[in-house]
Amino acid sequence: MKPTRTINRIHFSDLDPMRFEELCYDIINNQREWKNLNHVGRKGNDRGIDIIGKDAKNDIWYFQCKRYAKITINEIKNIVDKIKSSNEKYPDYLELFISCDISIRQLEKFKEFSNELKLKSCRIWDITSIESFLYKEEHNKLLYKYFGIQFSQRENSKANLVKQKLKIKKRIERDFINKSLDIDFIKNVIRYEPSCKFTIGELIIRNIDNDNYPSVNDDSEWFKAEIYDLYFEGLEIDLFDQTEIFVNEEGNWDLVNNNEVNSLNKYNVIKARKIGRIPFTNIIEYDFSGDEYHPYPNLYCRFNFNESPFESFEYYTYGDREKEITPSHFEINDRISSNQFHRDMKMDEIKKNSKPRPQKKLNKTSRLKAINIFKDLVLLEPINCIVTSFENKECIICIADAERKIADNAFHFSNAEIYFYKLSKFAGAWRVEIMEQIFKAEFIYCNFFEDFEIITINFIPYLYFNYCLSPMGNAINYNEIYFSLMSLKDFQQVTLNYGGIPFYDNEGNSKYIKGDFSNLEELNNKPEILNYLERKASKCSLIYRATKKDLELNTPENFIKKWKIDNPKIKSVWEVNENTIEESIVITFYDVSIFPKETNSIFQEIENDNYKIVAIFRNNILGYDKFQRKFFPIWVESCSHGCNKNISFIEDNILKITYSEANDQNIIINLSEKTYKIILN
Numbered sequence: 001m002k003p004t005r006t007i008n009r010i011h012f013s014d015l016d017p018m019r020f021e022e023l024c025y026d027i028i029n030n031q032r033e034w035k036n037l038n039h040v041g042r043k044g045n046d047r048g049i050d051i052i053g054k055d056a057k058n059d060i061w062y063f064q065c066k067r068y069a070k071i072t073i074n075e076i077k078n079i080v081d082k083i084k085s086s087n088e089k090y091p092d093y094l095e096l097f098i099s100c101d102i103s104i105r106q107l108e109k110f111k112e113f114s115n116e117l118k119l120k121s122c123r124i125w126d127i128t129s130i131e132s133f134l135y136k137e138e139h140n141k142l143l144y145k146y147f148g149i150q151f152s153q154r155e156n157s158k159a160n161l162v163k164q165k166l167k168i169k170k171r172i173e174r175d176f177i178n179k180s181l182d183i184d185f186i187k188n189v190i191r192y193e194p195s196c197k198f199t200i201g202e203l204i205i206r207n208i209d210n211d212n213y214p215s216v217n218d219d220s221e222w223f224k225a226e227i228y229d230l231y232f233e234g235l236e237i238d239l240f241d242q243t244e245i246f247v248n249e250e251g252n253w254d255l256v257n258n259n260e261v262n263s264l265n266k267y268n269v270i271k272a273r274k275i276g277r278i279p280f281t282n283i284i285e286y287d288f289s290g291d292e293y294h295p296y297p298n299l300y301c302r303f304n305f306n307e308s309p310f311e312s313f314e315y316y317t318y319g320d321r322e323k324e325i326t327p328s329h330f331e332i333n334d335r336i337s338s339n340q341f342h343r344d345m346k347m348d349e350i351k352k353n354s355k356p357r358p359q360k361k362l363n364k365t366s367r368l369k370a371i372n373i374f375k376d377l378v379l380l381e382p383i384n385c386i387v388t389s390f391e392n393k394e395c396i397i398c399i400a401d402a403e404r405k406i407a408d409n410a411f412h413f414s415n416a417e418i419y420f421y422k423l424s425k426f427a428g429a430w431r432v433e434i435m436e437q438i439f440k441a442e443f444i445y446c447n448f449f450e451d452f453e454i455i456t457i458n459f460i461p462y463l464y465f466n467y468c469l470s471p472m473g474n475a476i477n478y479n480e481i482y483f484s485l486m487s488l489k490d491f492q493q494v495t496l497n498y499g500g501i502p503f504y505d506n507e508g509n510s511k512y513i514k515g516d517f518s519n520l521e522e523l524n525n526k527p528e529i530l531n532y533l534e535r536k537a538s539k540c541s542l543i544y545r546a547t548k549k550d551l552e553l554n555t556p557e558n559f560i561k562k563w564k565i566d567n568p569k570i571k572s573v574w575e576v577n578e579n580t581i582e583e584s585i586v587i588t589f590y591d592v593s594i595f596p597k598e599t600n601s602i603f604q605e606i607e608n609d610n611y612k613i614v615a616i617f618r619n620n621i622l623g624y625d626k627f628q629r630k631f632f633p634i635w636v637e638s639c640s641h642g643c644n645k646n647i648s649f650i651e652d653n654i655l656k657i658t659y660s661e662a663n664d665q666n667i668i669i670n671l672s673e674k675t676y677k678i679i680l681n
Helices: 017-029 073-086 104-117 127-134 137-147 158-176 183-190 258-264 338-351 367-378 527-538 556-566
Strands: 034-038 051-055 060-066 093-098 121-125 202-207 222-231 234-247 253-255 268-279 283-287 298-301 312-317 382-390 393-401 416-426 429-441 444-448 453-457 460-471 479-487 493-504 510-517 580-584 602-607 611-616 621-625 630-635 645-651 654-659 665-670 675-679
Touching: 017 034, 017 051, 017 060, 017 093, 017 127, 017 137, 060 073, 073 093, 073 104, 093 104, 104 121, 121 127, 127 137, 137 158, 158 222, 158 283, 222 268, 234 312, 312 429, 367 382, 367 393, 367 416, 367 429, 382 416, 382 453, 382 460, 393 429, 416 444, 429 479, 453 527, 460 527, 479 510, 479 527, 493 527, 556 630, 602 645, 611 645, 611 654, 630 665
Parallel strands: 060 093, 093 121, 202 298
Antiparallel strands: 034 051, 051 060, 202 222, 222 234, 234 253, 234 268, 268 312, 283 298, 382 393, 393 416, 416 429, 444 460, 453 460, 460 479, 479 493, 493 510, 580 675, 602 611, 611 621, 621 630, 645 654, 654 665, 665 675
16 A cells, blocks of 8 residues: 655744744735735734735725734734724724634634624634645645745646646736727727737747846847737737738648749739747746836746747738728648649649539538637627538628627627628638628617528528517517528528517516517518528427417416407597596406416505405506405506506495506496496596
């Protein structure tokens, strides 16, 4: 059996009290992001506070550090009392660091003493919790700094490299990127020049192993550059090295050699910028403020790629905002040598006037890769993307929202601005070829709930998609579903519309929409398209399809329909011209409740010895007869505005309904005689 390795407890007694406070400061600083954190105990007269901090939420933290071999309840009380008596304002959080063990009773007393401070939380760090923190892999450097304990194998582990990479990535995104940019600036500027997203222009890149900065000579290993963009592993650096690239019809490319220019006149020659990629793992640290020589960020990097910090060099075309041309990346997989170009050119001459060359098989891009390509180019999260071919060329079709709000598979947002994008390869690199607005709406929820599909009808390729729109809030109780085909030739949209009232399950999720198709006649002259969209609609689970139970008029679920059939002559207050009108009313009683399951829709509730009555917000008035023990609808009506109603009893069996949004117009209903009277004020 392999023997275990035991590590003795850390000797905090080896530290003097001030050094122990410094250790506590480092532990606290590693806990969270601080707006400020000050070691006030170093200057003496600390008012019972050694360290004071303000976190990102503007909460105040007090820390007291005691390098004790043991502590008593009395000493704990004195610590808290000093904070009470020496400070006019109390903190939100209080933490005590002590270098000894603590009992449950001592911990309980500490919390009891701290109650008068009205803290959000208090805590004691005893010797066990401090040791546990220090022995965590990410905090091993503190062990070495204060106690000389080193774990070299851990520091060199892959896990540590990943953590270092993510930490540098998070800091760079926080410090270098302008977070205040609006969507118009992103769409109109950054799409064409990615470097505009950064708060800085130039930076200095320095070699940590041979840092002779700021000397300038042949041995200097520092240089000035600009950030071009971020990529998934690090920073892209603009090397200000314009080059030329030649591209054949199939998108293959290579760098132009000066002595080859004249022989390449059959190919497309494009100007491109050279970009160097520095992975986050090669960035050891940076000084954001710079120095007196160069007052901008200094990046300290490893130069371990052929004495360079760059793991690779990439080539991008230049963006053009006026022509709406976004930068394109030349994929390394499409690069072939210039010799291969010349061989291809000779083969073209040989095969000219002979049988046609077989069409090159498309190198199909995966959907996941397509999504990443779209995000890099457009800087938006797509709702969905699909890869297809059009006119013998591979293309990516995406739909995205300019608001960039996304959540799981049901993509929903409020202020919707939906665009269609077609991405094509040009010179071996992807770029946005077409961008068309599908619709724009405010205060609306939108849900795309089906995968995209490419379908050909009458030799025209279409993109199929569907989505549901529902207004925000409770004012408008009406949803619409759009079954859409967009032509990939002229990008015109054909839509089959279905609209109606939504019904929900017990959890509040949309169960189905009960309504009708609204534009069938408009599509009658396009029978193939209508037939396709109707087939799609027939499979949609959100469209209401009547069951046998739904068609039974006397069921409680159909009380609204039955009430309207039974009372066809009843007029709303909006249709009455006379000052008073009186009619009889037909009421049906039900053994089971017809009250809403969700009580938050109930606007008002009243009751007496005979009845319990509820008014639904801008909706029905419903009742319960306590003697019959049955439920019944009194007044059935719904609207988006203007029909909210207050209810009150005039007598035991007489109900008064007042329209609070309609100049206080009244309805008087005699529940025992089943009559109603509308009175216009």
